[in-house]
Amino acid sequence: MSGSGEADREFSAAESICPFCGVGCGIQYDGTGKAAGWKGAVNTRGEICPKGAAAWDVVDHSDRLTTPLVREGGSLVTASWDEALDRVEEAFSRVRRGHGPEALAFFSSSNCTNEENYVLQKLARALGTNNVDNCARLCHSSTVAAMQERLGAGAMTNSLDDLREADVFFVTGADPANQHPIVFRSYLLPALKQGATLVHVDPRANATTQAADVHLAVRPGYDIPLLNALAAVVVEEGLVDEAFVADRTEGFEAYREFLAGVDVDAAAEQAGVDPTDLREAARLYGEADRAAAFTGMGMSQHHYGTENVHALINLALLTGNVGRRGTGVNPLRGQNNVQGAGDVGALPSVLPGYRSVTDDEARAEIAAVWDFEPPSVPGLTQVEMTHGAGETVHAAYVFGENPAVTEPNQGRVRAALEQYDCLVVHDGFLTETAEYADVVLPGSLWAEKSGTVTNTDRQVMRMRPNADPPGDARLDLDILCAVADRLSDHDFSYDGPEAVFEELTRAAPIYDGMSYEGIGTGSQRWPFQRDEGVGTAVLHRDRFASESKTAPFRVVEHVDPADSVESDALVLTTGRVIQHFNSGALSRRSGTLMRMRGEDVLQVHPDDADERGVEDGDRVVVENDRGRVEVAAEVTPAIRRGTVFMTFHYADPLVNRLTGDALDPVAKIPEFKHSAVHVRVAPTSGDGDGDEDEDG
DSSP: OOOOOGGGSOOOOOOEEOSSBTTOOEEEEOSSSSEEEOOOSSSTTOOOOHHHHTGGGGTTOTTBOOSOEEEETTEEEEOOHHHHHHHHHHHHHHHHHHHOGGGEEEEOOTTSOHHHHHHHHHHHHHTTOOOEEOGGGGTTHHHHHHHHHHHSOOSOSSOTTGGGGOSEEEEESOOHHHHSHHHIIIIIHHHHHTTOEEEEEOSBOOTTGGGOSEEEOOOTTOHHHHHHHHHHHHHHTTOOOHHHHHHHEEOHHHHHHHHHTOOHHHHHHHHTSOHHHHHHHHHHHHHOSSEEEEEOHHHHSSTTHHHHHHHHHHHHHHTTOSSSTTOSEEEOOSBTTHHHHHHTTOSSSEETTTEETTOHHHHHHHHHHHSSOOOSSOOOOHHHHHHTBTTTBOEEEEESOOHHHHSSOHHHHHHHHTTOSEEEEEESBOOTTGGGOSEEEEOOOGGGOOEEEEOTTSEEEEEOOSSOOSTTOOOHHHHHHHHHHHHOSSOOOOSSHHHHHHHHHHHOGGGTTOOHHHHTTSOEESSEETTTTEEOSSOOSSSOTTSOSOEEOOOOOOOOOSSOOOTTOEEEEEEOOTTOOTTOTTGGGOTTSOOOTTTSEEEEOHHHHHHTTOOTTOEEEEEETTEEEEEEEEEOTTBOTTEEEEESOOSSSOGGGTOOOOBOTTTOOBOTTOEEEEEEEOOOTTSSSTTOOOOO
16 A cells, blocks of 8 residues: 655656646656756746645655555455456446436546546546536635626636736735745735735735735625625725726616615624725725736635625626736636636536536537537536435545545534445545545556646646656556446547547637647647637636626625624634645645644634633634534634634644535535634543544
């Protein structure tokens, strides 16, 4: 199961892409056991952040899976590839015969290539189900839903390069200085140094806040009152772009009437911010010639996250900040291929290129490429596939995901994972999810792959191998094609990832005209203009991606968070810090990325700490009806009063024991960013429960 030493493998320096955040920095092996940057499409000077610098650490880690595993007598034991694949074939075929294709579930991966995700979603459809999803469901599905509905494209409206021309950056629910460091340092910070201003909306002061002119420490779960109040000030003070509104929008009068009823001071109080600061932020945004909004998971991870983004879109339309350089609504995507996984159809409701599975014409067009027609009924989302374990879903293939850490309400999730008739985990490490598996298939990591990924501003870039997989591990694409050949009657024989990409360009119109040769060591951006041989940097210039000249305003009313907060409870919110990344399936095994202060602690405001007798450094219990964790307290005014903060990097302490699984009705995204919890000083050893680690 463990990896071989570095001396047993040959490494080379080839241009690849960082496996962590959605910026898409170029990295490669540096010849000394580390990763180094090269002058890529985004990090044009070859600069990288601490995550990228440590990306090589996992490639030859001793915990790498190097042989298949199968469950025997309650334990995972080594097996041959034939035995492991036989078990997958037998179990999935049996479930499909006995329960139908809708009893199968496929967890795709936004940390894997476009080609790999394309093959897996195609396999799901070849077997007769749209039950395929990826972790974009857990981060930005609400952003995509709102932007797709209103503007016609669920992606950044602008390019990183043109955003340097903005006068004002409006960053809400995101911390790019920590989460997307190269975007912040190489694109935003130079503009700020030349006079641009920054408004930061976040319940917690962090590295991004340090560069802000205005910080609105919003109360978690109350973004809509804040955004509606900002829009009301824009109207009240005559900052509406009347020409844009008249020419490019619909429904303004009804929206203006709604805003006339917004009490700005009361809405500011509801959102927990100073009305004076709110008005200043509205003026900065409304008076700017070019204002660019950035949005992150602080906005999207709510059970009404889609409505949050609708309220933000209203603000951009109101001020004419769409369709021009240095403007727009720009989601900062989490993993390195979260954009691409959606682009290629690894979602339950859309085919490659975001065409609906219910669209007869789209299904007919994809059938001409695939030689079979995909099913027309939308499938289950990632959380629904977990919740349905043992009832509606009986076999699951988990590729490069770790739901036993990443999904909310982990007590429920881990109980569900035990209910599948067959759980197959395809990964490079024995993750927490793999501990529940019936079959584990050892795959490849970023440095061993060829293929493409699509970054946060829609640039498709190539990855190239710096090493071969260790031991008997195989390339992910080869594994997926082998599984598909066993489960499907359709042809899944491809002569490498370039052949898959060529098919993808025929299946997804937004990629039409792209090629490996054209991408080279640069990028091609979607939507790609085949005739001109260039991508489109700024969307919605003359017409929206919906093909309409106009986009509608939408009245958005506040919805209370799912968790009610009792008088003695606090609101838990979560996020990332610069040194680590997401579930830690890659990064927490990285020896150079050490746990640092502020990383696996509970940040608590001094007033809240005083009320509970908590001192800086104390071990505290954080608990609710879903579970409990024990963690050190960091007492700091950086977090707003009434709110506490934890990262979600670690399986211990696992913050997702506490987060709720109430789902947005449109995007089906869970409410990670607002959980009612109680905090108390942990009992000392011998007091009865100080060492317990319950699932809830």
